[in-house]
Amino acid sequence: MPLSVAEREAFLAEAYIASLAVEAGDGRAPLAVPVWYDYVPGGDIRFLTDGDSRKAQLIAKAGRFSMLVQRVSPTYRYVSVEGPVTSSGHTTLEDLTRIASRYLPPDALDGYVQGSDLHALVTFRMRPEHWLSADLGALG
Numbered sequence: 001m002p003l004s005v006a007e008r009e010a011f012l013a014e015a016y017i018a019s020l021a022v023e024a025g026d027g028r029a030p031l032a033v034p035v036w037y038d039y040v041p042g043g044d045i046r047f048l049t050d051g052d053s054r055k056a057q058l059i060a061k062a063g064r065f066s067m068l069v070q071r072v073s074p075t076y077r078y079v080s081v082e083g084p085v086t087s088s089g090h091t092t093l094e095d096l097t098r099i100a101s102r103y104l105p106p107d108a109l110d111g112y113v114q115g116s117d118l119h120a121l122v123t124f125r126m127r128p129e130h131w132l133s134a135d136l137g138a139l140g
Contacts, residue, residue, distance in 0.1 A: 003133040009041035015102040022058045022065040044125040051122040075137020083129035091121035
């Protein structure tokens, strides 16, 4: 059963690992990779990556990407979003800390942030335009 707007936005705001997909071109299947991300209901999705990565190059070329977030424990639930890149730029310390803090325990956060090369990272923002969602435990 599809999720309501509020349910899908709340689910996307939780700290799951997302599967990001972007068109690869040249007769290849889309590139699909796991990423950490951040989302506040009603806003843009943010994630960061190495600016020289294939994923960053493909997203810059395509101008859009999709993300799939899923929970596999009962009940199975997913949200898939697709939309245009609204901005990209050098990752700030605030971006890095905010996203990493969703996934790392507090005692590991400072070491991770301090060990990251902010000059090599780029943050992408995407405005969700198209949504698919379901809670398969809500059937029947």
